Amino acid sequence: MSKNIPEKVSNRLTLYHSILAEYMEEGIESISSPQIAQRLGIDDSQVRKDFKLLNNAGKCRVGYLVSELKDSIEKTLGFATVKDAFIVGAGHLGLALAKYDNFNSYGLNILALFDNDPHKIDIQVNNKQIFHISKLPNLAERLNVEIAILTVPRQFAQQVADYIIQSSQIKYIWNFTPAVLKVPPHIKVWNENLIASFVQFACKDFE
């Protein structure tokens, strides 16, 4: 992470990135800031201001070069080295995240999934294998993985988190469960709080 980018800016940068990915797929080589601004319903000056935070935004005569601008956003928001992660819980949410290819552009690489349901073991999801949870400690050590994405049902969240923390070298838990986890001080929990997100959106637009 080259700079400390404010949350609202990084949020917009990822939206620009999605538009650029779409332009790339369509084979369009350049894009202007008003095109991006219009698509997002925001001001052109905002887009240009955000681009000033990027190194080498790919400015050209007609606007910006799509591939350079996209690379530049990835370099600014992404990680200098790829971060590997495991998904713990191969239910609907775990499988949905395993299929979410967007993570890769930013250097978050999901290597495998874990579950305790024997019917799910050894299945491949988006080229990632589901392993029995008991294999997590060994694989985390061998593959040097420190991030677990927790997608088990709420009632098992603490118990599974305890197991991961006690048995493996995992240091970061991206918690998609609504449980508030109790963890020792050396573990960082990132709570993905969908209802808080909804509350924020809705409170701007309702009432």
Add this chain to the structure above:
Amino acid sequence: MSKNIPEKVSNRLTLYHSILAEYMEEGIESISSPQIAQRLGIDDSQVRKDFKLLNNAGKCRVGYLVSELKDSIEKTLGFATVKDAFIVGAGHLGLALAKYDNFNSYGLNILALFDNDPHKIDIQVNNKQIFHISKLPNLAERLNVEIAILTVPRQFAQQVADYIIQSSQIKYIWNFTPAVLKVPPHIKVWNENLIASFVQFACKDFE
């Protein structure tokens, strides 16, 4: 929404709410601000400051009454009237959200799911039925639903959004796809940007 609560505060309030829900389940009647603060690894004074934003936080001799504090958070963050919503796309993510009971505490009520896969039609998920997408316009009108939660694959996101917008009274799209939707000005899109969320978490803790 009674007050305009800053994003960071509403985020913490939803975490307090999860802890209170857990205490309720365990039959514990009171809780102190240091107990909550310790659980989240934050400062006690922060918790007390946040509670000052609530009406009737349930203050009692030993701290706060769990059920009153929980109600108060729901009233502060939730909606005066329940908001009904449809999930569009009964894939893994759609099914995961249909099972996410936490939404109900804040007055977001998911009534049904929609998909175009004939194998999914009429299946029940967490007491919500999956209907064919062609039934959405009529059901939205009859049930007065204005919120669609979009969980289709990225490549179909725009096409499905266009269909919803043209055929129904839906006004708000909570977009879980990585696509940046093109919508007319009367439609509000709330982008749920998982990678932006990860970037924010990770940039605080890495490098």
